[in-house]
Amino acid sequence: MSIRPTSRDVAQAAGVSQSTVSLVLAGKWTGRVSPATAEAVRAAAEQLGYRPNLAARNLRLGSTRTVLLVVPTLSSPFFGAVYTGAARVAAAHGFGIVVYPWPDGVGPADSPFAAPHDAIDGVLASSMAVESLGEFAGTPAVMLDSDPAGGAPTVNFDVAGGMRALVGHLAGLGHRRFGHLAAAVDEWTFRDRGAALAEAVAALPDGRLVRAETAIDVPAARVAARDLLAGARPTALLCDDDQIAAGAYKAARGLGLEVPGDLSVTGFDDVLLAEALEPELTTVRLPAEALGAHGMTALLDLLGGGRPRSRSLAGELMARGSTAPPAGAAP
């Protein structure tokens, strides 16, 4: 038979009523159905290849056991990892995930993607302001990598700690004059990175810091880095992103500066780029999969009526070949 079997077909095959099938398959039969009957039902279901119709179940239950993951883009491995972590936890709880790539600043009406507004129980949104979620107001939401002051429960990276680790690493090598190639993106994570960096440098005796902004792509970063290096002469350049660091490499080489001999460079994020560059990039690895996993855990808690606490995940300093003592330092 080519048509899909329903619970009624299973009932008929097992010689019981449809309600019994439903009870058994939902696992709520203890004390209501005899073990023998339950087994018979399961056998019939198995034999017919029965799979419950999700649409009917959702209609009946008023819940879809599906969560929407809102990300700015899927063209970055980072969000792929977030998805993976979230989906793993979701699947373990019988939830599905639908991805909704929502470029920041794009109105929902302009979006080329179909948002299944109602077919979801909750929202997991990464790297955006909670106000952007206006469209989903009222839906239980957990924010990832976003401003914790937004009101919603948040799971974040400790980017401030990451920045402090980088500055500590560089200061330990003898650096005092720092440059910051900041991402020209108004997101919490970058604001936090900038503030932490400024603070950490200010805490150093003789610490100095110059700052420039750039878009997150290689050519733009190259130009910004060249301009910055042409003015002040930092011995270490901290970049908000690995792609920016790639641009900095090019600018340095263009100016005849050796990395790390004449200029130390650091990135942030440790995407696949960090190991491909030469020299390999010192950066901070952010546990993106864990971010997704913890976020989904918090969301499930929220859906279950809990009040999940916001939390912060530490990054890991990956010290590699792009950092060294500044030229002229004692060995």
Next chain:
Amino acid sequence: MSIRPTSRDVAQAAGVSQSTVSLVLAGKWTGRVSPATAEAVRAAAEQLGYRPNLAARNLRLGSTRTVLLVVPTLSSPFFGAVYTGAARVAAAHGFGIVVYPWPDGVGPADSPFAAPHDAIDGVLASSMAVESLGEFAGTPAVMLDSDPAGGAPTVNFDVAGGMRALVGHLAGLGHRRFGHLAAAVDEWTFRDRGAALAEAVAALPDGRLVRAETAIDVPAARVAARDLLAGARPTALLCDDDQIAAGAYKAARGLGLEVPGDLSVTGFDDVLLAEALEPELTTVRLPAEALGAHGMTALLDLLGGGRPRSRSLAGELMARGSTAPPAGAAP
């Protein structure tokens, strides 16, 4: 009122029956409902913020207007682009997309992800063998970037043409001794690349080709490239992937070879890596978004009862700084 309005609420507000609301909102009212009434219904729906319940609609229609996109991983920008292209076309036709990351070789039971087997109308699968879809047998499917001999309609890249373009470019520069760093992955696209490369080199007078395999990651490619370069001495090294090319860069530098002075290197795919490397990588850009878009178009055609033709999308040669005439060639 906080509860979601149903079509019945709209009917009451507009002073008509529920069926009328359904007819109007489905756009099937011509000749059945007067323009004035239709307008009133639309106004009431708008005013109440009515959105049809998808679960109910799906239950009634027996179709979900949702398609499953099966990809090996989301940790690559490539599949993000495929998704984007597919989702754009889908949304324009009122379809949604659910992503199912299915690492090749992993059985469905082992998969950490929840496959919504029945909640879908069709499958779009990228970069895998059609046999892998066993789980979804019987569902209308279109394969992307996969073996066209599989039986299902296919949308592919003309990787053979891309390889020929690379060889032509290098031959034009004067190269005759080629190396191929092949991806050790048993997928159609890599088999096809290898075959096309061998053929193109064989067609050259004096053309010679050595070949080695490697996993698609930077450290592995570095080792493989070093071993290959230590034996034969090709003047041009064609890599199956940009990440492999990054490893080749490192190996070359480790052996004291300058790129492109002593060794020309090419990649494949033009992910964000190509522009970040130094020198920038000559590679073939594959239109991943177009792949997704054409695939979805074919799938919609298939779902509509059509018989979509398989087709092939040309890549674009991106000649950049990693290729030059071989050492000792006439200028």
Next chain:
DNA sequence: CTGGTCCCGTCATACGTATCACTTCGGACG
């Protein structure tokens, strides 16, 4: 005045599931 045709809508129903209220039946208990 009757019968036929449109036009504009409404009624009723089915999709497949989960669950509440109810029945049946054998035994335990007073």
Next chain:
DNA sequence: CGTCCGAAGTGATACGTATGACGGGACCAG
């Protein structure tokens, strides 16, 4: 012996939508 109770299961219903089968005027022709 009558009553109550738990075990084991069934019947009926509702979720919200889409749609085929009807209905009731209005208008026109005969």
